Amino acid sequence: MTVMNPNLQRIAIAAVAMVMVAQFAARVAQSPTQLLIALGMTGLILGGLFRTGHRHLITGYAIGLIVTMVFEFITIGPIIQLTGPIYVAGYLFAAAAGLTARFVRSQLPAYWANRKTA
Numbered sequence: 001m002t003v004m005n006p007n008l009q010r011i012a013i014a015a016v017a018m019v020m021v022a023q024f025a026a027r028v029a030q031s032p033t034q035l036l037i038a039l040g041m042t043g044l045i046l047g048g049l050f051r052t053g054h055r056h057l058i059t060g061y062a063i064g065l066i067v068t069m070v071f072e073f074i075t076i077g078p079i080i081q082l083t084g085p086i087y088v089a090g091y092l093f094a095a096a097a098g099l100t101a102r103f104v105r106s107q108l109p110a111y112w113a114n115r116k117t118a
Helices: 006-028 032-049 054-076 083-114
Strands: none
Touching: 006 032, 006 054, 006 083, 032 054, 032 083, 054 083
């Protein structure tokens, strides 16, 4: 039985999650801020789940948003001038949120170990 490369798993999970969130937000979100929050929450959740391999998650975020933009271009036509910058901002927000979650998660054991019990 062959096992899939864990790095490819991270890329695939991040790409699928970003496509799903972007498609959901495109139909439900009423403002660009809601789209940014949805993409940031995706980065926060995936960043908290995976301790290592964040460069692969960030690559998956990019692939997912590229797939979403190509899908929008095929179905809607030329992408509105606002859509591209919002997706880029969402990508950066998701990457930053994921790295922040990773940092916080890595600091928690040291926090609890150094905390004095009363």
